[in-house]
Amino acid sequence: MFHIYCPHCCEYREEEEFHASGQAHIPRPLDPDACTDKEWGEFMYFRANPRGIHHELWVHGAGCRKYFNITRNTHTYEILEVYKVGEKPSVVANEAK
């Protein structure tokens, strides 16, 4: 059960007020007419699914109804930071494989 800090309401609320909306920071294609089927497929269906640090979009559906981002560990479920849409995360995964 998550206790989530909404950066718009500036307070902690229970998970049930929120809804997870999947991966954050998915840019729309800059030139849609030039996209191949593969690029469209990846934009539509392929999502980061890491076991570890994940940036995700949440909506405070039963509260202010605004979107914001969470950086969360998908293995331990620990919420590492909460930040507004348009901001950059300060906690990022170490991409070295």
Place this chain on the structure above:
Amino acid sequence: MQHYSGFGLLKHSFSHHENWQRVWRNPTPKKKYDVIIVGGGGHGLATAYYLAKEFGVTNVAVIEKGFLGGGNTARNTTIVRSNYLWDEAAHLYEHAMKLWEGLSQDLNYNVMFSQRGCLNLGHTLQDMRDIQRRVNANRLNGIDGEVLDAQQVKEIVPVLDCSDRARYPVMGASWQPRAGVARHDAVAWGFARGADTRGVDLIQQTEVEDLIIEDGTVVGVRTARYGDIRADRVGCVVAGNSSVLAKMGGFELPLESHPLQALVSEPIKPILDTVVMSNQVHGYASQSDKGDLVIGAGIDGYNGYGQRGSYSTIEHTIQAIVEMFPVFSRVRMNRQWGGIVDTCPDACPIISETPVKNLYFNCGWGTGGFKATPGSGHVFAASLAKGEMHPLAKPFSMFRFHNGALVDEHGAAGVAH
């Protein structure tokens, strides 16, 4: 292999059941195999079994990081049905259903497959239209199915609240008489025993840390415990961890891993002799032979690898069950757990070649993989043996997300999520 029979049981009773053979070996892996299967769950073990039995490929290893059948095979609600809407999915699940029907005899292992029927309830006019469409599609595909009205549902499950006082009154249901439940652990153990007997090495407690890829071709796997193990072909059947393995292969899969929870009650006397599912109030239940109610929930909305979910999801599930079965309102729940399900955008699996040569993936079964265990294993084994995808697996290529040929079973197939 020691043959199991009633006579054998009697014979061993004279020696206090102390002389049964070990069911499978615990071998040290060889340096090289024809096929390595990563993941020793139901689907992986079934793949190994059919590879050895049907396709004569016995130089096979199954590599499992924990113990056999300890992931989602041990965590599901054991429901088996094949009433899917679209031809591609219906054929695949019906292929599995036909294998289920002879599985205990085939394996000489009682998987306790009980064809007690499955009801998918309809609570709205749209539900009923969808049910009619799906049952008609099923029948055209040779899959049994009937559309029932509320009165007929009541006759099958007297304890179900079919009154018009319910918050979401039951208007009817689809009914698949051949559907049912099976003993989940026995399925894994039966396949493991059958595979081991035919020479497959089952390597437990061994985590695959990397895939060895040379010139775009997979040539083996790297493990911490036994070093490199080489193979001509590698099949990954690792459910929730598929994305992690795909990343080792240098590509991505259109999967998201979510926690899916289930729970069982204390054992009670026989009261529910079929499977009841409802998409609308979002819960499903059956009763095991031991007497406990086996109850399933929806997935938790966030990505998670933790094999646990949120309490609110359990609460919503219990609300749904009590809504359907007011008589269960005072039954106490015994245990609750979560598995990691790898969900696909179209709620259908991926049984596919990959951008890496000789590397195959069988994943994306999401919330409903158990029912497909024998069928999934069979078509994946055929594909691994021949190096070419089985006709039933072809529509489930991972490249369908590039060309748009999705098999959209979301909400269409009585998929309860």
